[in-house]
Amino acid sequence: MLAKMISSCIDGVDAHRVDVEVALRHAGVEAKWFTVGLPDIAVKESQQRVRVAMGNCGYYIPNRTITVNLGPGNLRKEGPYFDLPIALGILAASGQIQVQKFEDCLILGELSLEGRVRPLHGILAMAILARKLKIRDLLIPRENAPEASMIEGVNVYPMDTLMDAVTLLTNGNGIAKFIGVPFGSGKNTVKHAVDFAEVKGQYHAKRALEVAAAGSHNVLMIGPPGSGKTLLANRLPTILPELTLEESIESSKVHSIAGILGEQGLLSVRPFRAPHHTISYAGLAGGGSNPRPGEISLAHNGVLFLDELPEFGKSILEVLRQPLENGSIRISRASGSLEYPCRFMLVAAMNPCSCGYYGSTDQPCKCSSQQLQRYLTRISGPLLDRFDIQIDVPPVKSQELLSENFESESSQSIRERVLKAREIQLTRYERFRMFNNSQISAKFIKQFCKLDSSCLQLMEKAVRKFHLSARAYHRVLKVARTIGDLEGASEIQVSHLAEAIQYRSLDQF
Numbered sequence: 001m002l003a004k005m006i007s008s009c010i011d012g013v014d015a016h017r018v019d020v021e022v023a024l025r026h027a028g029v030e031a032k033w034f035t036v037g038l039p040d041i042a043v044k045e046s047q048q049r050v051r052v053a054m055g056n057c058g059y060y061i062p063n064r065t066i067t068v069n070l071g072p073g074n075l076r077k078e079g080p081y082f083d084l085p086i087a088l089g090i091l092a093a094s095g096q097i098q099v100q101k102f103e104d105c106l107i108l109g110e111l112s113l114e115g116r117v118r119p120l121h122g123i124l125a126m127a128i129l130a131r132k133l134k135i136r137d138l139l140i141p142r143e144n145a146p147e148a149s150m151i152e153g154v155n156v157y158p159m160d161t162l163m164d165a166v167t168l169l170t171n172g173n174g175i176a177k178f179i180g181v182p183f184g185s186g187k188n189t190v191k192h193a194v195d196f197a198e199v200k201g202q203y204h205a206k207r208a209l210e211v212a213a214a215g216s217h218n219v220l221m222i223g224p225p226g227s228g229k230t231l232l233a234n235r236l237p238t239i240l241p242e243l244t245l246e247e248s249i250e251s252s253k254v255h256s257i258a259g260i261l262g263e264q265g266l267l268s269v270r271p272f273r274a275p276h277h278t279i280s281y282a283g284l285a286g287g288g289s290n291p292r293p294g295e296i297s298l299a300h301n302g303v304l305f306l307d308e309l310p311e312f313g314k315s316i317l318e319v320l321r322q323p324l325e326n327g328s329i330r331i332s333r334a335s336g337s338l339e340y341p342c343r344f345m346l347v348a349a350m351n352p353c354s355c356g357y358y359g360s361t362d363q364p365c366k367c368s369s370q371q372l373q374r375y376l377t378r379i380s381g382p383l384l385d386r387f388d389i390q391i392d393v394p395p396v397k398s399q400e401l402l403s404e405n406f407e408s409e410s411s412q413s414i415r416e417r418v419l420k421a422r423e424i425q426l427t428r429y430e431r432f433r434m435f436n437n438s439q440i441s442a443k444f445i446k447q448f449c450k451l452d453s454s455c456l457q458l459m460e461k462a463v464r465k466f467h468l469s470a471r472a473y474h475r476v477l478k479v480a481r482t483i484g485d486l487e488g489a490s491e492i493q494v495s496h497l498a499e500a501i502q503y504r505s506l507d508q509f
Helices: 046-056 083-093 123-132 142-148 162-171 203-215 229-239 245-258 281-285 314-318 321-326 369-376 381-385 398-402 411-428 442-448 453-466 470-486 494-502
Strands: 002-011 014-026 033-036 064-071 105-107 137-141 155-159 219-222 303-306 328-333 336-341 345-350 389-392
Touching: 002 083, 002 123, 014 083, 014 123, 033 046, 046 083, 064 083, 083 105, 083 162, 105 123, 123 137, 123 142, 123 245, 137 142, 137 162, 142 155, 155 162, 203 219, 203 229, 203 389, 203 411, 203 470, 219 229, 229 303, 229 345, 229 411, 245 336, 281 314, 321 328, 381 470, 411 470, 442 470, 453 470, 453 494, 470 494
Parallel strands: 002 105, 033 064, 105 137, 137 155, 219 345, 219 389, 303 345
Antiparallel strands: 002 014, 014 064, 328 336
16 A cells, blocks of 8 residues: 655755655544654645545545655655645545556645645746656646747646546546647747837947957946936846757756746846845845745846945845855754855946036036945945946937937947857857956956957056956956957957057046
8 A cells, every 4th residue: 555656846956856655554442643754834735635535535534544755855856746745645545546557757846725736936947857757748837838838858748637537547548748839939939029129329338248248248337316227227138149948957847846837938138137126135136935936036147226226235246146156045043054056247337426517518426425435335345346437427419319210339330249259159168168358267368368568558557557456457458358259259359458458437536
C-alpha cells in the first residue's frame, strides 16, 4: 500500500525534484495523517484541501493512517505544489485507481475544495527540470500550460480537475497534449506603444541613450522637472535588441516564480521595471518571509528605471552596488540562502537640486550651496561611479515645444544602428564569454580599449580635471569603445573619447 511519484519545488529561481511517497497502514484506534520532509504551513494544510477535494470528486479517504514523505528530507518544501500528487498517491495506494507507473510523469497542482486544479508560480523552471531529468510528461494546471509548452522535449498535459489527472493516468487518453505558440513566431510578440519619434528636442539625451543601448551602459539623467527624463527612459526598450530564446527563458523564469508572467508563454520584450522610491529593501533586492524575486531580478536582461533617484533610501540604493558588478544577488536567511539573477541596465533620473532648478535660465534656483551639496550627497560616490553615462537633460526650448511640424528620428532607425554595434561586439568577444562593452573586465581593458598618444593626452587631462576614479576611468573607455562601434571604427579615436568624457556631468561637482 505504497505509491511513489515525482513532483517539484522552487528554491531561488531553480526547481528541484521532490519524490512524493504515500503510504497507508492500519490505523489502530485512530486514523492519522503525517506529512514529513521539511514541509511549510502551506504543505501541511494540503491534507485538509485533499480530503475535501477527493470527497467532492467521488472518492474517499481510507480509514488508514496516512504518511506522506516529501524527499529529500533536507530540502525545505514551500507552497501548495503537492496537493495533486498527494491525492493521486492516496488513490493509487488505496486501490481506487490502477496506475502502472508514475516514473515518466512530473505532477504539480494545488487543489480547490471542489477538486479543481489551481495555477501555480514557477512552472517554467519545473518544465526545465523535467527536461533535464528526461521526464516525458508534465501534468500541470491548465493556466500554466503556455509557459511550460515553451520547453522542448516535454509533453505538457493541462489539468482542470483531479478527475482529469485520473483519466490521463488510468486510460492514457482523453486529455489532449497542449501545443503552445513557438517562440519568435510573431503571435506572441508585443509591439511597443511608444517611440522616440514622439520626443521633441533632447537630441543630446537621445544620442546618449543610443550609446547606452549599443553598449548596455548604465545611465543617469539630470534635469529639472518636466524636461522629459521619464519620457526618454520609457522609450529606451524600443531601441534595445530583441530577447534571444535563452534570455527570454532566463527572464521568464523569474517572472514565473514571481507570479506575473501572464499567459504569453515567454517574455517577448525586454523587461522594464520602474519601482516607486518608497519601495522596501526586500521589494528591490528580493527575499521576505516567503522569498520572491525583487525588482532588480524582475529587470533581468532588461531595464531598471529609478525615477527621483535621491528620494530612494540610501541603504536601499547601496544594495545595487554588488548586483551591478556581479549580475546576481544572494539573499541569506536562517534556513539557507537564495541566489537570483539580476543582469540589467540601470537607468536613473534626478533633479539637479532639491527645488529642481539649479542651473536653469528660466527659473531661479532657491537652494543654498549647503542644500545643493546635501542633496547630491544622498547618492554615494561609489554608486555614481557605476553610471557609465551621466547627462544633463535641460528643458525643451519653447520653439521646439510649440512646433507642430517637428521631425524626430524613430526608434526603428536608432535601433538599426544599435543592432549593428551589438553585432560588432558579439563578434569581438565571442571567445571571452562577454556580449557587450559594459562587460569588459579590467584585465581586458588594455586589449580592447587601446588609446593612441592623442587619446592618452586627452584622457590624462580628464582624469586630473574631474578626479576620475579607476572605475570611472574604465567606464569612460568602455563608452568610448561603444561610440567607436556605432561609427564602425576599429580603434578608439579622439572624437569618441571626447564624447565619452562629456557623459560625466556629476564629476564636475
